Amino acid sequence: MEEANRIRSKLTGEFSVTQRPEPIPGDLRLGWGVSLLLLVLASSRGQRCSLQKVHFLAHLSRTAKSRHQMREVVARRRAPVDLSVRIEPWVNRAAAFAAASGLVHVQDGKALVLSDEGKKAAAAIRKEKLLEDEASFLEHIGKLTTEQVVERIMKMEAL
Numbered sequence: 001m002e003e004a005n006r007i008r009s010k011l012t013g014e015f016s017v018t019q020r021p022e023p024i025p026g027d028l029r030l031g032w033g034v035s036l037l038l039l040v041l042a043s044s045r046g047q048r049c050s051l052q053k054v055h056f057l058a059h060l061s062r063t064a065k066s067r068h069q070m071r072e073v074v075a076r077r078r079a080p081v082d083l084s085v086r087i088e089p090w091v092n093r094a095a096a097f098a099a100a101s102g103l104v105h106v107q108d109g110k111a112l113v114l115s116d117e118g119k120k121a122a123a124a125i126r127k128e129k130l131l132e133d134e135a136s137f138l139e140h141i142g143k144l145t146t147e148q149v150v151e152r153i154m155k156m157e158a159l
Helices: 002-012 032-043 050-062 065-073 090-101 117-129 132-141 147-154
Strands: 048-050 104-107 111-114
Touching: 002 117, 032 048, 032 090, 032 104, 032 111, 032 132, 048 050, 048 065, 048 147, 050 065, 050 111, 050 132, 050 147, 065 132, 090 104, 090 111, 090 117, 111 117
Parallel strands: none
Antiparallel strands: 048 111, 104 111
16 A cells, blocks of 8 residues: 555656757667667668667768768778778667567567568658658668678778
């Protein structure tokens, strides 16, 4: 009875909301991360890619500046050394959640493959025009960015 009263007091007691100066960054929002992950996979050949390529495209699709720089590298107007690519911690969290939700399959611990449910979710994201800038970038760059291209850029070799 005492436990029930304690819980009831927490549920019916006073609370306050404090306005925060900035919204939570996208990379801390699981829905955003899973959505971007699905778009990366949907834009890749065979709707499958290595974890390295997922990290690569996820990082470069995040900002207008990095999207522009990658377009320049693919067009050979900029050297791969000009790209600053990093491993994104949120990608692993998003991949684990997407796999547990049945949106992707992990292949040999090295690659992610879009499931049928993942394909439907990616199509819905595009249809609703969510993450429109990222989706447009990935649609253009995703299939051009092969595993070999990613490997060469990560080694800072010319394309």
